[in-house]
Amino acid sequence: MRFGVLFSGGKDSTLALLKTAEKEEVVCLISIVSKNRESYMFHTPNIGITGLQAKALGLPLIRELTEGAKEEELRDLKHAIKRAHEEFKIGGIVTGAVESVYQAERIQKTCHELGLWCYNPLWKKDQRELLEEIMSNSFKVIISGIFAYPLDESWLGKELNKELVTRLLKLQKEYGISPSGEGGEIETTVLDAPLFKKRIEILNSAVESEGNSGVFQISKARLTEK
Amino acid sequence: MILIVDMNYRKDSLGTYEFVLPIASAIKDLEEYTIKHYSELGQTDIDNCARIILSGNALRNSQVLTRVEDFAWINACEKPVLGICAGMQTIGLIFGSSLARSLEIGMVQITTVKENPLFSSSFRAYELHCCSIEPSKKLDVLAKSEKCAQALKHKEKEIYGVLFHPEVRNREILQRFVLLPS
Numbered sequence: 001m002r003f004g005v006l007f008s009g010g011k012d013s014t015l016a017l018l019k020t021a022e023k024e025e026v027v028c029l030i031s032i033v034s035k036n037r038e039s040y041m042f043h044t045p046n047i048g049i050t051g052l053q054a055k056a057l058g059l060p061l062i063r064e065l066t067e068g069a070k071e072e073e074l075r076d077l078k079h080a081i082k083r084a085h086e087e088f089k090i091g092g093i094v095t096g097a098v099e100s101v102y103q104a105e106r107i108q109k110t111c112h113e114l115g116l117w118c119y120n121p122l123w124k125k126d127q128r129e130l131l132e133e134i135m136s137n138s139f140k141v142i143i144s145g146i147f148a149y150p151l152d153e154s155w156l157g158k159e160l161n162k163e164l165v166t167r168l169l170k171l172q173k174e175y176g177i178s179p180s181g182e183g184g185e186i187e188t189t190v191l192d193a194p195l196f197k198k199r200i201e202i203l204n205s206a207v208e209s210e211g212n213s214g215v216f217q218i219s220k221a222r223l224t225e226k
Numbered sequence: 227m228i229l230i231v232d233m234n235y236r237k238d239s240l241g242t243y244e245f246v247l248p249i250a251s252a253i254k255d256l257e258e259y260t261i262k263h264y265s266e267l268g269q270t271d272i273d274n275c276a277r278i279i280l281s282g283n284a285l286r287n288s289q290v291l292t293r294v295e296d297f298a299w300i301n302a303c304e305k306p307v308l309g310i311c312a313g314m315q316t317i318g319l320i321f322g323s324s325l326a327r328s329l330e331i332g333m334v335q336i337t338t339v340k341e342n343p344l345f346s347s348s349f350r351a352y353e354l355h356c357c358s359i360e361p362s363k364k365l366d367v368l369a370k371s372e373k374c375a376q377a378l379k380h381k382e383k384e385i386y387g388v389l390f391h392p393e394v395r396n397r398e399i400l401q402r403f404v405l406l407p408s
Binding site for chain 2: 019020023024092094101105108109111112115116117118119120121122123124125126
């Protein structure tokens with residue numbers, strides 16, 4: 001079956017893409033660019049870099065801008081999926097949802113209305129296993145957003161590696177934060193992964209943070225040979 | 227040994243990740259399990275397990291409901307069986323029930339209507355189905371939502387079905403099933 005992958009450029013949607021490509025045909029990526037920093041559905045730092053990631057993957061990208069108001073963003077999501085259906089003849093959508101019933105329910109309903117299949121290959125996956133799978137597949141992932149105590153700006157831009165995962169698991173025990181960011185504690189950006197034909201090199205970036213909230217904003221990047 | 231039957235449209239599909247592995251994850255600390263796709267299920271698999279869980283599958287996947295003959299073994303099965311979503315629909319059809327259109331996606335309020343060892347009172351559960359079961363006289367209704375029957379049990383056997391997905395929310399229901407006395 002031909003699938004479109006809802007793609008934020010973070011570790012979860014990239015791993016979902018990899019799992020889908022192992023079993024089905026991925027024909028396009030779909031990114032929703034939300035202006036609303038509080039959106040539960042779509043907001044993610046560096047969403048603008050999905051264009052470069054799509055080039056690295058050699059896949060077409062459908063990008064839809066949304067104001068991010070609660071139900072309007074679903075209409076924009078539906079429009080984007082409809083475009084993917086018409087332009088790339090997709091039979092279904094894949095998401096990187098792991099725990100969020102809120103997100104899964106809304107995307108399932110949208111796909112049902114459009115007569116499309118919907119799969120969530122990371123659904124309910126153990127967070128430690130998820131992080132280990134990302135590392136064992138040699139993803140290059142950086143922390144691009146922190147939104148919970150006791151995380152601070154020292155985490156921003158750091159590459160996800162064994163040591164960082166150990167620290168996140170320790171924080172899970174001590175403070176109850178989700179080590180893979182399922183509660184929105186951290187956001188990530190993927191710079192390289194198995195399906196990438198080229199990797200992303202960051203040329204310019206800036207840290208914007210206040211207390212336990214901040215983003216690592218990539219302002220300039222390019223593709224380089226792996 | 228728990229036998230988890232993969233009810234997705236083919237062996238080792240994307241649906242295995244979403245509908246089968248979360249069941250395994252919920253019970254793995256209690257008992258060993260094995261996973262088998264329904265199309266490859268043999269009598270030996272059934273003989274070698276203590277109880278059986280039939281998984282759910284994707285909303286658009288109605289394939290198993292057109293191949294109910296593949297599940298004729300449930301009729302003669304004396305072991306505890308739990309069917310989830312498509313699994314419950316299959317159990318319903320095997321025991322003479324009929325399908326009805328009923329769409330529920332997301333969190334829904336469930337009310338227990340008959341005492342049972344798996345759950346009690348009212349609770350919220352995750353739903354992903356477009357068909358429900360109109361149960362035959364061989365099945366008792368254990369729970370309902372506003373729209374339809376949410377849980378069934380065979381009147382004489384330890385054969386259960388839940389339309390909601392306990393592997394998403396209410397994992398203790400799966401654990402209670404695994405710990406049911408044989």
